[in-house]
Amino acid sequence: xxxxxxxxxxxxxxxxxxxxxxxxxxxxxxxxxxxxxxxxxxxxxxxxxxxxxxxxxxxxxxxxxxxxxxxxxxxxxxxxxxxxxxxxxxxxxxxxxxxxxxxxxxxxxxxxxxxxxxxxxxxxxxxxxxxxxxxxxxxxxxxxxxxxxxxxxxxxxxxxxxxxxxxxxxxxxxxxxxxxxxxxxxxxxxxxxxxxxxxxxxxxxxxxxxxxxxxxxxxxxxxxxxxxxxxxxxxxxxxxxxxxxxxxxxxxxxxxxxxxxxxxxxxxxxxxxxxxxxxxxxxxxxxxxxxxxxxxxxxxxxxxxxxxxxxxxxxxxxxxxxx
Amino acid sequence: xxxxxxxxxxxxxxxxxxxxxxxxxxxxxxxxxxxxxxxxxxxxxxxxxxxxxxxxxxxxxxxxxxxxxxxxxxxxxxxxxxxxxxxxxxxxxxxxxxxxxxxxxxxxxxxxxxxxxxxxxxxxxxxxxxxxxxxxxxxxxxxxxxxxxxxxxxxxxxxxxxxxxxxxxxxxxxxxxxxxxxxxxxxxxxxxxxxxxxxxxxxxxxxxxxxxxxx
Numbered sequence: 273x274x275x276x277x278x279x280x281x282x283x284x285x286x287x288x289x290x291x292x293x294x295x296x297x298x299x300x301x302x303x304x305x306x307x308x309x310x311x312x313x314x315x316x317x318x319x320x321x322x323x324x325x326x327x328x329x330x331x332x333x334x335x336x337x338x339x340x341x342x343x344x345x346x347x348x349x350x351x352x353x354x355x356x357x358x359x360x361x362x363x364x365x366x367x368x369x370x371x372x373x374x375x376x377x378x379x380x381x382x383x384x385x386x387x388x389x390x391x392x393x394x395x396x397x398x399x400x401x402x403x404x405x406x407x408x409x410x411x412x413x414x415x416x417x418x419x420x421x422x423x424x425x426x427x428x429x430x431x432x433x434x435x436x437x438x439x440x441x442x443x444x445x446x447x448x449x450x451x452x453x454x455x456x457x458x459x460x461x462x463x464x465x466x467x468x469x470x471x472x473x474x475x476x477x478x479x480x481x482x483x484x485x486x487x488x489x490x491x492x493x494x495x496x497x498x499x500x501x502x503x504x505x506x507x508x509x510x511x512x513x514x515x516x517x518x519x520x521x522x523x524x525x526x527x528x529x530x531x532x533x534x535x536x537x538x539x540x541x542x543x544x545x546x547x548x549x550x551x552x553x554x555x556x557x558x559x560x561x562x563x564x565x566x567x568x569x570x571x572x573x574x575x576x577x578x579x580x581x582x583x584x585x586x587x588x589x590x591x592x593x594x595x
Numbered sequence: 596x597x598x599x600x601x602x603x604x605x606x607x608x609x610x611x612x613x614x615x616x617x618x619x620x621x622x623x624x625x626x627x628x629x630x631x632x633x634x635x636x637x638x639x640x641x642x643x644x645x646x647x648x649x650x651x652x653x654x655x656x657x658x659x660x661x662x663x664x665x666x667x668x669x670x671x672x673x674x675x676x677x678x679x680x681x682x683x684x685x686x687x688x689x690x691x692x693x694x695x696x697x698x699x700x701x702x703x704x705x706x707x708x709x710x711x712x713x714x715x716x717x718x719x720x721x722x723x724x725x726x727x728x729x730x731x732x733x734x735x736x737x738x739x740x741x742x743x744x745x746x747x748x749x750x751x752x753x754x755x756x757x758x759x760x761x762x763x764x765x766x767x768x769x770x771x772x773x774x775x776x777x778x779x780x781x782x783x784x785x786x787x788x789x790x791x792x793x794x795x796x797x798x799x800x801x802x803x804x805x806x807x808x809x810x
Binding site: 382385387388389390391393394395398399408409410411413416417432433434435436437438439440513514515539541542543544546548549550551552553554556557558559560566567570571574575595 | 642643645646647648650651740743744745746747748749750751752753754756757758763768776778779780781782783784785786787
């Protein structure tokens with residue numbers, strides 16, 4: 273009885289229920305449709321880029337790397353070489369090196385030897401064609417060198433902006449961090465479009481033409497190993513490394529994520545990664561863990577190695593040790 | 596020194612000069628050729644011109660030796676007797692400072708009779724290019740690690756079936772007379788994001804002269 277009376281009291285005229293166009297609802301509605309319009313424009317952006325010539329019809333309709341026919345990939349790579357020549361003034365030599373049989377890469381880093389000179393971080397930039405504003409701009413480098421107080425591995429208290437006059441500083445030690453090529457890689461699981469995956473030699477690669485730039489992988493990575501191209505990379509022609517690979521160091525387009533690939537344009541040709549080749553202290557050791565006589569296997573068997581953030585269960589291929 | 600010896604020496608010098616000039620010319624030519632070659636010529640390691648692979652220590656005289664200079668120590672030491680201590684030097688080796696821990700005697704490493712080689716425990720000779728064996732006399736664990744690839748830098752190929760792997764020798768990174776690894780200036784670091792909150796406060800050397808943090 274009581275409820276009936278109450279509902280009778282609250283019954284409103286039909287105009288109120290239907291919400292006629294007031295100033296507020298008009299504004300709300302137009303704002304919503306503006307957002308919708310912006311979404312449509314964003315979705316159509318590739319078409320606009322197509323119109324402006326920044327993107328070719330072929331790139332727009334290109335299939336996933338794994339589904340490309342060999343001749344298609346070769347044509348695409350030829351086009352990319354031409355594009356690099358037009359935009360950066362140098363024609364690279366692009367390859368698509370495949371993982372070797374019986375090869376699985378691993379990396380070890382001797383923290384007793386590292387002095388934090390950042391030569392690896394700069395060599396990374398010289399090798400991998402990342403965007404940079406000037407010669408000293410290493411914000412896009414795949415390597416961050418953390419400075420930490422001796423006595424603990426306290427990554428939270430670490431500093432990678434250190435600018436001391438000389439290194440190593442007393443009471444400090446240095447830990448370079450780059451992609452750990454995890455066996456259980458969170459970035460690969462996070463990608464909604466399978467634009468990033470792990471190859472047979474353990475390297476996690478990105479198909480830059482398939483990446484949609486959502487940056488979920490960056491949020492998923494516990495090692496801050498991925499970089500995003502907020503803009504079209506700025507590179508002088510003298511800074512472009514012409515030895516390029518489709519899945520690694522070719523000049524990236526705007527709006528995609530890139531990462532360390534253990535320099536696969538070098539390592540899949542049997543050579544050592546750039547960061548290792550310049551290390552003045554010899555702190556870096558790289559090799560094939562499937563080869564029982566390799567140097568990296570000697571390290572894993574004889575030194576007390578540990579992995580960074582073991583508790584997150586990523587099972588990295590990058591090992592640190594003290595000796 | 597006899598007239599015969601002096602003449603021999605002067606012809607040696609002349610030979611050296613010719614070799615020096617020739618190699619300088621060759622180097623110049625190769626630089627020119629590299630400059631003109633199409634970018635990214637595959638296979639060769641000249642792809643690595645963008646990487647600074649020089650060892651930290653400029654080895655004294657090594658460049659000269661590469662261009663034909665023999666660096667024959669016996670030119671002087673044939674007449675000058677070897678000494679155990681690094682005492683007052685008259686002319687040569689005045690820039691030397693021996694700071695090698697408890698190893699304070701020249702002849703612990705240098706051969707007393709043949710100054711172009713090093714000396715082993717039993718007085719036998721260790722050739723100059725086998726300097727790693729000399730250091731291994733005392734630094735056993737480091738020598739073992741170096742042999743196994745856990746100490747020192749490699750360059751070139753990890754896959755030795757496809758190319759050469761070069762090991763740097765001890766003295767390319769460590770000065771044998773002052774072997775502790777020297778502190779060096781770090782290269783430029785990343786910049787703090789412009790729109791982020793202020794750089795975290797630090798207790799260390801960064802504090803003085805930089806009061807803008809934390810605005």
